[in-house]
Amino acid sequence: MAYPILRTRNLSKSFGETLAVDNLSLALRRGEILGLLGANGAGKTTAMQMMLGLIKPTSGSIEIFRLNFEQHRIHILSRINFSSTYANLPNNLTVWQNLRVFSRLYGVKRVREKAEEMMNLFDIEHLRNRISGQLSSGESTRLNLCKAFINDPELLLLDEPTASLDPDIADKVRTLINRLRKERNLSILYTSHNMRDIETICDRIIFLHNGSIIVEGSSDEIKRHFRQKSLEDVFIHIARDGKVVDPLSPEKL
Amino acid sequence: MNIRVILGLVQRYSLLFVRNPVRGFELVFWPAMELLVWGFLTMFIQKQTTGDFALFIRFLIGATIFWDVLFRAQMGVAISFLEDMWTRNLLNLFAAPIRLREYLAATACMGLLRVTVVVVVMSLLALGLYAFNLFDLEWSLVPFFALLMVFGFSLGMISISLILRWGQAAESLAWAVPFMIQPFSAVFYSVDTLPKVMQHVAWCLPSTYVFEGMREIVRTGAMDWNSLWIAAGINIGFLFISGAIFYWMFSNARKLGLLTKIATQ
Ligand SMILES: Nc1ncnc2c1ncn2[C@@H]1O[C@H](COP(=O)(O)OP(=O)(O)OP(=O)(O)O)[C@@H](O)[C@H]1O
Ligand SMILES: [Mg+2]
Numbered sequence: 001m002a003y004p005i006l007r008t009r010n011l012s013k014s015f016g017e018t019l020a021v022d023n024l025s026l027a028l029r030r031g032e033i034l035g036l037l038g039a040n041g042a043g044k045t046t047a048m049q050m051m052l053g054l055i056k057p058t059s060g061s062i063e064i065f066r067l068n069f070e071q072h073r074i075h076i077l078s079r080i081n082f083s084s085t086y087a088n089l090p091n092n093l094t095v096w097q098n099l100r101v102f103s104r105l106y107g108v109k110r111v112r113e114k115a116e117e118m119m120n121l122f123d124i125e126h127l128r129n130r131i132s133g134q135l136s137s138g139e140s141t142r143l144n145l146c147k148a149f150i151n152d153p154e155l156l157l158l159d160e161p162t163a164s165l166d167p168d169i170a171d172k173v174r175t176l177i178n179r180l181r182k183e184r185n186l187s188i189l190y191t192s193h194n195m196r197d198i199e200t201i202c203d204r205i206i207f208l209h210n211g212s213i214i215v216e217g218s219s220d221e222i223k224r225h226f227r228q229k230s231l232e233d234v235f236i237h238i239a240r241d242g243k244v245v246d247p248l249s250p251e252k253l
Numbered sequence: 254m255n256i257r258v259i260l261g262l263v264q265r266y267s268l269l270f271v272r273n274p275v276r277g278f279e280l281v282f283w284p285a286m287e288l289l290v291w292g293f294l295t296m297f298i299q300k301q302t303t304g305d306f307a308l309f310i311r312f313l314i315g316a317t318i319f320w321d322v323l324f325r326a327q328m329g330v331a332i333s334f335l336e337d338m339w340t341r342n343l344l345n346l347f348a349a350p351i352r353l354r355e356y357l358a359a360t361a362c363m364g365l366l367r368v369t370v371v372v373v374v375m376s377l378l379a380l381g382l383y384a385f386n387l388f389d390l391e392w393s394l395v396p397f398f399a400l401l402m403v404f405g406f407s408l409g410m411i412s413i414s415l416i417l418r419w420g421q422a423a424e425s426l427a428w429a430v431p432f433m434i435q436p437f438s439a440v441f442y443s444v445d446t447l448p449k450v451m452q453h454v455a456w457c458l459p460s461t462y463v464f465e466g467m468r469e470i471v472r473t474g475a476m477d478w479n480s481l482w483i484a485a486g487i488n489i490g491f492l493f494i495s496g497a498i499f500y501w502m503f504s505n506a507r508k509l510g511l512l513t514k515i516a517t518q
Contacts, residue, residue, distance in 0.1 A: 015509070015510050046510075049344075052344075054348060054512055054513050054516075055507060055508075055510050055513060056507040056508045073350075074350045074351075074352060075350075077349060077350040078350035081348075082348055086341075086344075086517045087342070087343075087344035087345050087348075088340060088341040088342055088345070089340075089342060090265060090337070090340045090342045091340045091341075091342075092269060092273070092340060093265070093268055094272075097268050097272075101262075101264055101268075102261075102345070102349070103261075104258065104260060104264065105258055105261045105262070105346075105349045105350070106349060107255070107258070107350065133340075
């Protein structure tokens with residue numbers, strides 16, 4: 001197997017007293033979708049924001065495309081992208097203007113064609129002249145995804161991308177992400193509180209608790225290990241009983 | 254420096270004006286009001302007293318326009334950042350492959366665009382209302398404006414640094430930055446009007462040299478190149494210091510998680 005697209009080594013981040021991410025070492029393979037699961041405040045978002053250079057790690061390192069992140073930030077950022085419900089596109093520009101601006105920022109060659117292609121892909125051409133701030137949350141999620149795919153990223157960081165979608169759209173988005181992943185051999189790091197999301201889309205799951213890995217494996221492996229019927233039960237088990245497992249020796253399944 | 258990235262950012266900020274005529278109106282509204290109030294005030298004083306105010310009114314109109322060059326240059330930088338903060342766009346922006354110097358260059362361009370619009374409108378108004386022709390200053394305008402814009406740009410970086418450190422609470426402080434130096438810059442009066450202590454501070458600001466120089470030219474038509482060179486030197490010093498503060502605050506904001514905090518609050 002080839003080298004991992006993304007690898008963190010002993011990544012830690014503390015905000016004052018709070019240890020948000022604790023010695024996180026993970027690897028994401030090419031073409032793989034890796035789910036980051038964990039209770040509120042487990043450190044998922046912080047981990048992702050470090051991989052985007054928005055937060056500087058307290059210690060540890062991040063390698064993306066086998067390059068050190070801090071040293072090759074711009075090059076790496078041009079080949080990855082992210083989407084999340086808490087980061088908007090300028091809400092006083094139209095959908096079309098936003099996509100053009102971000103194409104430029106990502107150095108896309110054929111700006112108009114690309115923006116057009118993205119709107120097609122996520123089915124929002126009819127919204128092209130709408131002000132982004134006036135979109136419904138589902139529509140703006142799709143616009144965010146358009147932005148996330150605009151530079152044909154090789155690695156995608158998705159922080160709760162389906163959080164505000166209705167079940168129908170959520171299913172469509174999942175299917176689409178999965179299809180694009182296969183077509184483009186894309187690697188994705190994915191967080192969600194929707195177990196359905198995680199089960200259907202992720203090849204492998206990492207459970208975080210208080211910033212460190214408790215368990216990792218496929219959804220079936222994890223369920224079997226904890227002798228639970230569903231991932232949701234596993235989640236509740238870990239969230240309420242997390243300290244039962246020694247976080248210093250994450251269980252590899 | 255990637256020109257395409259800078260153009261993308263400039264497009265992002267300037268589309269706001271194209272899309273929203275109120276913003277364009279607002280851009281020229283305040284400078285125009287300033288000019289009207291100051292101009293008519295001096296005309297009123299002139300009528301009430303017997304002194305010769307011809308020169309004084311020229312000082313004042315010139316100062317109003319010059320001050321706006323500095324102020325709009327600062328705003329171009331600060332407002333662009335605030336714009337991204339208000340629309341919760343900072344994360345998308347800084348997760349994109351944008352170098353800080355490209356970001357700064359784009360905000361500087363926005364400052365230049367603002368200055369251009371404001372100066373055109375104000376100089377036309379000044380000509381129409383008070384027969385003050387800004388372009389009587391001819392080529393001296395170039396170094397004067399350049400000095401003021403670079404200084405405004407430095408102040409803009411300071412404003413962003415304050416917001417990066419103290420978040421939205423510092424927003425009003427960011428607006429206030431140019432006004433902190435206004436009394437010292439001898440904008441509307443000559444430096445020797447100031448108390449001795451303040452004069453020392455005044456001569457440490459590049460803006461002071463510009464406003465003094467402007468008045469000198471209006472009065473005598475002569476340009477004091479020597480003091481302009483001093484101003485340029487101080488200006489470069491300010492540029493480096495405020496640039497260093499900005500880079501430091503940005504790195505600090507990444508370390509303390511402040512960037513993601515102000516971006517999502
Ligand atoms: N910018 C910040 N400044 C200070 N503390 C922070 C910051 N960002 C996160 N934290 C803290 O770090 C911890 C981890 O937060 P994080 O947002 O990474 O969790 P999460 O797993 O994404 O949670 P959620 O499921 O609620 O999104 C929390 O205790 C949070 O309060
Ligand atoms: Mg989160």
